[in-house]
Amino acid sequence: MSNILTPRSQDYSQWYNDLIIKGNLADYSAVRGCMVIKPYGFALWENMRDVLDKMFKDTGHQNAYFPLFVPKSLFEAEEKNAEGFAKECAVVTHYRLKTDPNNKGKLIVDPAARLEEELVVRPTSEAIIWNTYKNWIQSYRDLPILINQWANVVRWEMRTRLFLRTAEFLWQEGHTAHATKKEAIAETTQMLDVYAKFVEEYMALPVVRGVKSANERFAGAEDTYCIEALMQDGKALQAGTSHFLGQNFAKAFNVQFTDKENKMDYVWATSWGVSTRLIGALVMAHSDDQGLVMPPRLAPLQVVIVPIYNKDVEARQKIDAKAEEIMKELRAKGIRVKFDNDDNNRPGWKFAEYELRGVPVRIALGARDLENNQVEVARRDTKEKASQPLEGLTDHIAQLLEDIHNNMFQRALDFRTEHTTNADTWEEFMKILDEKTGFVYAHWDGTPETEEKIKELSKATIRCIPLNNEQEAGKCILTGNPSTQRVLFARAY
Amino acid sequence: MSNILTPRSQDYSQWYNDLIIKGNLADYSAVRGCMVIKPYGFALWENMRDVLDKMFKDTGHQNAYFPLFVPKSLFEAEEKNAEGFAKECAVVTHYRLKTDPNNKGKLIVDPAARLEEELVVRPTSEAIIWNTYKNWIQSYRDLPILINQWANVVRWEMRTRLFLRTAEFLWQEGHTAHATKKEAIAETTQMLDVYAKFVEEYMALPVVRGVKSANERFAGAEDTYCIEALMQDGKALQAGTSHFLGQNFAKAFNVQFTDKENKMDYVWATSWGVSTRLIGALVMAHSDDQGLVMPPRLAPLQVVIVPIYNKDVEARQKIDAKAEEIMKELRAKGIRVKFDNDDNNRPGWKFAEYELRGVPVRIALGARDLENNQVEVARRDTKEKASQPLEGLTDHIAQLLEDIHNNMFQRALDFRTEHTTNADTWEEFMKILDEKTGFVYAHWDGTPETEEKIKELSKATIRCIPLNNEQEAGKCILTGNPSTQRVLFARAY
Ligand SMILES: [Zn+2]
Ligand SMILES: [Zn+2]
Numbered sequence: 008m009s010n011i012l013t014p015r016s017q018d019y020s021q022w023y024n025d026l027i028i029k030g031n032l033a034d035y036s037a038v039r040g041c042m043v044i045k046p047y048g049f050a051l052w053e054n055m056r057d058v059l060d061k062m063f064k065d066t067g068h069q070n071a072y073f074p075l076f077v078p079k080s081l082f083e084a085e086e087k088n089a090e091g092f093a094k095e096c097a098v099v100t101h102y103r104l105k106t107d108p109n110n111k112g113k114l115i116v117d118p119a120a121r122l123e124e125e126l127v128v129r130p131t132s133e134a135i136i137w138n139t140y141k142n143w144i145q146s147y148r149d150l151p152i153l154i155n156q157w158a159n160v161v162r163w164e165m166r167t168r169l170f171l172r173t174a175e176f177l178w179q180e181g182h183t184a185h186a187t188k189k190e191a192i193a194e195t196t197q198m199l200d201v202y203a204k205f206v207e208e209y210m211a212l213p214v215v216r217g218v219k220s221a222n223e224r225f226a227g228a229e230d231t232y233c234i235e236a237l238m239q240d241g242k243a244l245q246a247g248t249s250h251f252l253g254q255n256f257a258k259a260f261n262v263q264f265t266d267k268e269n270k271m272d273y274v275w276a277t278s279w280g281v282s283t284r285l286i287g288a289l290v291m292a293h294s295d296d297q298g299l300v301m302p303p304r305l306a307p308l309q310v311v312i313v314p315i316y317n318k319d320v321e322a323r324q325k326i327d328a329k330a331e332e333i334m335k336e337l338r339a340k341g342i343r344v345k346f347d348n349d350d351n352n353r354p355g356w357k358f359a360e361y362e363l364r365g366v367p368v369r370i371a372l373g374a375r376d377l378e379n380n381q382v383e384v385a386r387r388d389t390k391e392k393a394s395q396p397l398e399g400l401t402d403h404i405a406q407l408l409e410d411i412h413n414n415m416f417q418r419a420l421d422f423r424t425e426h427t428t429n430a431d432t433w434e435e436f437m438k439i440l441d442e443k444t445g446f447v448y449a450h451w452d453g454t455p456e457t458e459e460k461i462k463e464l465s466k467a468t469i470r471c472i473p474l475n476n477e478q479e480a481g482k483c484i485l486t487g488n489p490s491t492q493r494v495l496f497a498r499a500y
Numbered sequence: 501m502s503n504i505l506t507p508r509s510q511d512y513s514q515w516y517n518d519l520i521i522k523g524n525l526a527d528y529s530a531v532r533g534c535m536v537i538k539p540y541g542f543a544l545w546e547n548m549r550d551v552l553d554k555m556f557k558d559t560g561h562q563n564a565y566f567p568l569f570v571p572k573s574l575f576e577a578e579e580k581n582a583e584g585f586a587k588e589c590a591v592v593t594h595y596r597l598k599t600d601p602n603n604k605g606k607l608i609v610d611p612a613a614r615l616e617e618e619l620v621v622r623p624t625s626e627a628i629i630w631n632t633y634k635n636w637i638q639s640y641r642d643l644p645i646l647i648n649q650w651a652n653v654v655r656w657e658m659r660t661r662l663f664l665r666t667a668e669f670l671w672q673e674g675h676t677a678h679a680t681k682k683e684a685i686a687e688t689t690q691m692l693d694v695y696a697k698f699v700e701e702y703m704a705l706p707v708v709r710g711v712k713s714a715n716e717r718f719a720g721a722e723d724t725y726c727i728e729a730l731m732q733d734g735k736a737l738q739a740g741t742s743h744f745l746g747q748n749f750a751k752a753f754n755v756q757f758t759d760k761e762n763k764m765d766y767v768w769a770t771s772w773g774v775s776t777r778l779i780g781a782l783v784m785a786h787s788d789d790q791g792l793v794m795p796p797r798l799a800p801l802q803v804v805i806v807p808i809y810n811k812d813v814e815a816r817q818k819i820d821a822k823a824e825e826i827m828k829e830l831r832a833k834g835i836r837v838k839f840d841n842d843d844n845n846r847p848g849w850k851f852a853e854y855e856l857r858g859v860p861v862r863i864a865l866g867a868r869d870l871e872n873n874q875v876e877v878a879r880r881d882t883k884e885k886a887s888q889p890l891e892g893l894t895d896h897i898a899q900l901l902e903d904i905h906n907n908m909f910q911r912a913l914d915f916r917t918e919h920t921t922n923a924d925t926w927e928e929f930m931k932i933l934d935e936k937t938g939f940v941y942a943h944w945d946g947t948p949e950t951e952e953k954i955k956e957l958s959k960a961t962i963r964c965i966p967l968n969n970e971q972e973a974g975k976c977i978l979t980g981n982p983s984t985q986r987v988l989f990a991r992a993y
Contacts, residue, residue: 038569070539070542073536074530074534074536093598099592139529351641
């Protein structure tokens, strides 16, 4: 059981796929690039969604739902956005199938049911939403609009990976409308902070907050803010983005409003999103060769109780009674707990199974433990085991879950600190990327051409220009041209 | 404000559309037959979803997520299901757009990016799910599988109506797999009971539980169970269905398992769903000419507090303080409450607005009320107003919300009782449908041909054969042939 995963050292990529499949998070499907999210993976997503949803509502947002389809003429209205997504759009062209006259029991697309205008399956919803906002906004009194949507979107990616890049994925997309530029920018950075807080305080994963270079901006945005996390193989992963869209969509869809002085102006916009990709980040950042390691605040199951029976029926009844009692007390504290008394599997099998699934805390409970008024408590993150008195057990477990969260965050932070390096020459830069891996801070001359060239030569991209970045004179690692600040480079997912 | 809706007596259909649009539940969209669910409507859906989701989990189900697209070859595998949905399928044929060489700034479908196999946008997910279950089921130990999915689906309907029939809609679809026929049938009826309980105890709407005739069965089912509700115009609305699918999908996708005796058998299946259509039912069943009437247990906002200020600033502060205090106490009881102290609108405007939105309870609070240690409490369902002492107010409001629920249910039940009639001849049958409207119990000879003929002549359909239906010898209203029971007819949405 403990060797069912390919070790990270042998093949990190295969280890990741093994984890997702054998950890029961997701499965491949019959549809190219689309996956099935299995109940265990979906329970994790539900926990993530519920926390985020509350954070959105606490910052004044409401949920709504807009159509899956975007008519082509709306899709192309904001030119840069359309250009950016055109190459990966699934397109609906027909609305009916009919029986194949030449092939009994088979269906063909009915050529008579061609749509007058093709429909794009939303890769993102700015177009359909701003076409709607047009009807909702006349005056400054109609602003701000603070709406979020939980939805599925489709981007026809050529190379897909479970959770990290799939043709269809689940996400949330916030779309807000404001009377002033200042207010829209404040919203953009507020939501970046919400994402950073979520990833750090729930996923136990430290992030760098920054702004993208022009090359890496969302198609149609004036500025893209992002959070970047570091994975165990030293590659970066963009964990969330928040876009200041300026007046681009308002102009494309002619959304104007009368301000307090009765003047007409275009509305200011933001959009922001995170997706099921976060599950990929969570898995890659924390897990080990024995399986998943779930951060306690999001773990579908936080504690599992495994009974160690012997042949004594009376002892068994005592174990069951005590386990039920512990479970009840933990539940009363809001802890997600399961008592696994399935007779078909032995304790050793269960230990390995819950290790694979990354359950943060395991309690084992046998006749001898009960005699000594104690249980065995094992934590998943460090694999430490210790006897623990029954007295005060629930408080101990609640505290332990917090300790595990903090330990996981600190471990990820230490790893990131160790794998963050300054490079001053091209040779250093390449050597770090190839050998040490991780985040590299280096000077760049600020031009898109140089950024592009660096990417071609090194396969590293500018992850972001960190917020409140330290200003420091230097020379671009590639061109030697003057630079005012280091930016954050990495190879990335 | 109070005349902004078309009265029911004048045009029931227009009244319904007015309610949805002016009550801020939904809006039309640029996509044919698709709607935008606005924040107020979506908050209602969230409440419905949360209650149902808990009921599903309490009966042992887990959520998962399957792909939006179904490859055509999978879609056509279960022949009856495919045939039933073929005429309303949106079909993805291409995966890329490109710039139009003849039309600057415009996009066209890239003919080079044609899919080898077309993808159907799911109208329902049996095909993609059973193709997946095939890989998950080998032995009886893998059963049952009890999975639910919250998703969007697309059915290309020619005549659409907000919530009641839209090309894209939101729903949940349960898909379960069982080792025995008996267990699958028990699941089917269990979920029908869950739906009936939800509609009666949360939507305050009585339903008839029954089974569909062969003509009205879900395509691919052995039996379709349903709940049927009666709307204020005397038309029926199918509020939920639960299907016993037999081994049809297991055979189409070759899903076999080894049972306890080590014999191979095909797996037994069920599926069951309710959708955003329920919002249409809720609105049509309870609302009046002044606006929506929300059933309290699902109302996005259960209580609104409207202050009645005069020019005395000190009095205003006292009113505000008391309103905040009441709000806090109601929230502590889990009641969804808002204090609307917006100075831009007068109390009369607010009264009409919350009446339109169907908020179950309104509390008005002025200086005179405070002097008398009382407030004015108005209930939306009966429009009764009364002074109520501040002492014990929160308990009173909590009880009042229950009373409103019970009153709404009883009113709908009384309406249904009045509009349920036995018909013994064709003339009676037609007269009831045309004049009295409502549910009609009548004898039918049990043949699909007669059912079809009755539908053609009367526009009424067999809504269901009620569960535990009374057996009674009689003659078919159309053919005069012998019949053993009355079945439930109505004109329907
Ligand atoms: Zn302790
Ligand atoms: Zn009372």
